[in-house]
Amino acid sequence: MNENLIPLDKLPVGTSGKVRKLTAKGNARRRMLDLGMIYDTTIESLRKSPAGDPVAYQIRGAVIALRSEEASKVFIKSVEH
Amino acid sequence: MGLTKKSTCLGALKGTVGVNIKSSIEIVVALAGNPNTGKSTVFNSLTGLNQHTGNWPGKTVSNARGGYRYRNKEYVLVDLPGTYSLLANSVEEQVAGEFICFGRPHATVVVTDATCLERNLNLVLQIMEITDRVVVCVNLMDEAARKRIVIDLERLSALLGVPVVGTTARSGRGLSELKSAIEGVAFGRIKTSPLKVDYGKTLERAVKELEERIGVLAGERINERWVALRLLEGDSPLIRSINSCLGFDLEADRQLRQKLADIRAEFMEKGLSSEEVRDVMVSAIVKTAEVIGRDVVTFNGKAHNRLDNRIDSVLTSKTFGIPIMVALLGVVFWITIQGANVPSALLADGLFWIEERLFVLFGRIGAPAWVADILVSGVYRTLAWVVSVMLPPMAIFFPLFTLLEDLGYLPRVAFNLDHYFKKACAHGKQALTMCMGFGCNAAGIIACRIIDSPRERLIATITNNFVPCNGRFPTLIALALIFFAGAAGALGSLAATLAVLAAIVLGVGITLLVSRLLSKTILKGLPSSFTLELPPYRKPQVGKVIVRSIFDRTLFVLGRAVAVAAPAGLIIWVMANTSIGGASLLAHGARMLDPFARLMGLDGYILMAFVLGFPANEIVIPILIMSYTAGGVMVEPGSLAEMRQLFVDNGWTWVTAVCMMLFSLNHWPCGTTLWTIRKETQSWKWTWVSFLVPTITGILLCIIAAQGARLLGLA
Numbered sequence: 032m033n034e035n036l037i038p039l040d041k042l043p044v045g046t047s048g049k050v051r052k053l054t055a056k057g058n059a060r061r062r063m064l065d066l067g068m069i070y071d072t073t074i075e076s077l078r079k080s081p082a083g084d085p086v087a088y089q090i091r092g093a094v095i096a097l098r099s100e101e102a103s104k105v106f107i108k109s110v111e112h
Numbered sequence: 113m114g115l116t117k118k119s120t121c122l123g124a125l126k127g128t129v130g131v132n133i134k135s136s137i138e139i140v141v142a143l144a145g146n147p148n149t150g151k152s153t154v155f156n157s158l159t160g161l162n163q164h165t166g167n168w169p170g171k172t173v174s175n176a177r178g179g180y181r182y183r184n185k186e187y188v189l190v191d192l193p194g195t196y197s198l199l200a201n202s203v204e205e206q207v208a209g210e211f212i213c214f215g216r217p218h219a220t221v222v223v224t225d226a227t228c229l230e231r232n233l234n235l236v237l238q239i240m241e242i243t244d245r246v247v248v249c250v251n252l253m254d255e256a257a258r259k260r261i262v263i264d265l266e267r268l269s270a271l272l273g274v275p276v277v278g279t280t281a282r283s284g285r286g287l288s289e290l291k292s293a294i295e296g297v298a299f300g301r302i303k304t305s306p307l308k309v310d311y312g313k314t315l316e317r318a319v320k321e322l323e324e325r326i327g328v329l330a331g332e333r334i335n336e337r338w339v340a341l342r343l344l345e346g347d348s349p350l351i352r353s354i355n356s357c358l359g360f361d362l363e364a365d366r367q368l369r370q371k372l373a374d375i376r377a378e379f380m381e382k383g384l385s386s387e388e389v390r391d392v393m394v395s396a397i398v399k400t401a402e403v404i405g406r407d408v409v410t411f412n413g414k415a416h417n418r419l420d421n422r423i424d425s426v427l428t429s430k431t432f433g434i435p436i437m438v439a440l441l442g443v444v445f446w447i448t449i450q451g452a453n454v455p456s457a458l459l460a461d462g463l464f465w466i467e468e469r470l471f472v473l474f475g476r477i478g479a480p481a482w483v484a485d486i487l488v489s490g491v492y493r494t495l496a497w498v499v500s501v502m503l504p505p506m507a508i509f510f511p512l513f514t515l516l517e518d519l520g521y522l523p524r525v526a527f528n529l530d531h532y533f534k535k536a537c538a539h540g541k542q543a544l545t546m547c548m549g550f551g552c553n554a555a556g557i558i559a560c561r562i563i564d565s566p567r568e569r570l571i572a573t574i575t576n577n578f579v580p581c582n583g584r585f586p587t588l589i590a591l592a593l594i595f596f597a598g599a600a601g602a603l604g605s606l607a608a609t610l611a612v613l614a615a616i617v618l619g620v621g622i623t624l625l626v627s628r629l630l631s632k633t634i635l636k637g638l639p640s641s642f643t644l645e646l647p648p649y650r651k652p653q654v655g656k657v658i659v660r661s662i663f664d665r666t667l668f669v670l671g672r673a674v675a676v677a678a679p680a681g682l683i684i685w686v687m688a689n690t691s692i693g694g695a696s697l698l699a700h701g702a703r704m705l706d707p708f709a710r711l712m713g714l715d716g717y718i719l720m721a722f723v724l725g726f727p728a729n730e731i732v733i734p735i736l737i738m739s740y741t742a743g744g745v746m747v748e749p750g751s752l753a754e755m756r757q758l759f760v761d762n763g764w765t766w767v768t769a770v771c772m773m774l775f776s777l778n779h780w781p782c783g784t785t786l787w788t789i790r791k792e793t794q795s796w797k798w799t800w801v802s803f804l805v806p807t808i809t810g811i812l813l814c815i816i817a818a819q820g821a822r823l824l825g826l827a
Contacts, residue, residue: 053391055641056387058202058641059641060387060391061197061199061390061394062641062643063643064390064391064394064395064398065196065197065199065234065394066196066231066643067230067231067234067398067401067402069391069394069395069398069399070395072398077421077424078424078425078428078429079430080428080433080527080528080530080531081428081429081430081433081434081528081531082530082531082532083430083531084530084531084534085527085530085531085540085644087424087428087527087646089417091230091231091398091402092227092228092230092231093228093231093645093647094417094420094424094645094646094647094648095643095644095645095646096527096530096540096643096644096645096646097643097644098530098534098540098639098641098642100639100641101641101642101643
């Protein structure tokens, strides 16, 4: 259980991770789950917007942009390539 | 159909659902689906022009209904708001869920995106929990084929237990099969057995326990399993709707309440909080969708999104993202400015040719001269001005804008600009509503409905007016052409384009600044969470874009402008032709405003023109010309050089032009927009705020610019 978890906003562009934990509450949590961010879902960080935030992620076939506030509430295990 | 009003709960919920159903004659079909799945294309293709739009009663969520005939039966299609889910608590999801559950449609079509099927199945599975009468429409089959995605529709249908139809709605493919499937499900000819998501032993046992009692209490009126699930997750606004539909409080039943309490206690023992119960539910649905998706979808192309990714890496890149965005906007304006000149002149010639004939006609029928004057020089000439100045730019601008929208570029604009909106403590989607404002501020304000949080919606509403709409573009463009484009021709239009572009960038800057100011003062708060989808780029349907934007936007806006311009023309004519003490009412008004206007770098006539232009911004320049020429009637639109001479003769300098551009960008919203704000916010207070904020901003900016230029000795 001693995995190295990092918040999604710290995931370098071009790499992937698997969802381990959501710390968002209420509606924000709901919305993330609805996007398919459940345990073990693979998320790839695709690119940053011109100002560096938000960041676009590939989640279950869709491209979703998240602000750092939201992304920091998703904890992932980085996947080695 | 065996569904009477009573058994469908519609009697109780008519107020909320707002659809009158003549159940014996019409078949009601609900149309659900994720955003960006081409749901509205399916809707349009099925119903054609036979549509009505309005709001869900008491909610600011639009509701479109349309009808079609199929094999001698009338169908009513109800377009539900596009949602990813029915579980999160946005108004859209509540509206969609309530209609499917309590409106008891004879069939519910779920439109899904073939290129992103797995995620779309999430909604399909949720809807199948509420009703058995589901048809799944897998749309965008052509896009999927292009990306070499193959979907086994038969297998999907077998797995889901409901009919599945593949369509390409924009070319009409698969629609007759869809209609046939809807008929089959609505009349019970096709028997469905929807797949039930397995929520795991603990939850399933709890559901079973509750289901029984709910069945006893509610009878056939509602799906017990779905109600049981909602009770288990607790604290859902849907429970309130369920109770009001049933006419009694489910949890008032002692037996049910006891069962629920026992289950919750048992969950607590196992360490399952209510939030975790929700997590388990959503996870189970997503997992089921994943399993089905893996089974029926084959990706033959390697990295099917590669092209989209490559385009995005340019259009949203750090270096090029924002410059490209500004350049694209510039190109759109340049085409509009360049393209509108010739048709505008032709239209003006034509309309004024008619005017002469009208005078002749009035002369012939022996109407008094003042009647001819008031109707032709007053009403008709104002109308002719509005049409000839507005129609060509709109007929070019709106299709171009719709084209960008159709391509999927607008979400990228929101992506590029979101950071700045976040800094302004505003919602990321405000970038989208702002873009709509370029077309028409009233349309932009209606678009603010996509913002969930009331605080951020108000900010977006109040600041929408800071971007110039199509009614104000002609003013900006005319002034830019006159004072910033020394040379005629292409170079001149380029300089004018740059000046207009500068005005727009300024408008966006002010939008952000004022948004921040509002969220630090009267609308305090933090930006709410938001997720923005960047949907795949789509090949736009050029022909349909042109038709749609001309009918939906151009003619709509023009019609409204004409409706306000006609009475305005009458009033202005009367003001310009009624004299008291040797000067017209218009001149009196202008003289009164003059000292203040001078402070702002304008003159009394300009300010008066803005005041009289309240019904529609596009008549500001015509009124101004009319006042200067003092002829009491608006002059025929002459060449730009003549217009420049007229303005210079009346004491204009480039500072006057800059100040007028600034005030055009920042002043009260037009009558239509304010009326829309009143309707959307349901509050006079916020309507007044929306009036005052841009007006005060404009006055301040003009004073700063005028006095600054004076102090620096520039003018």
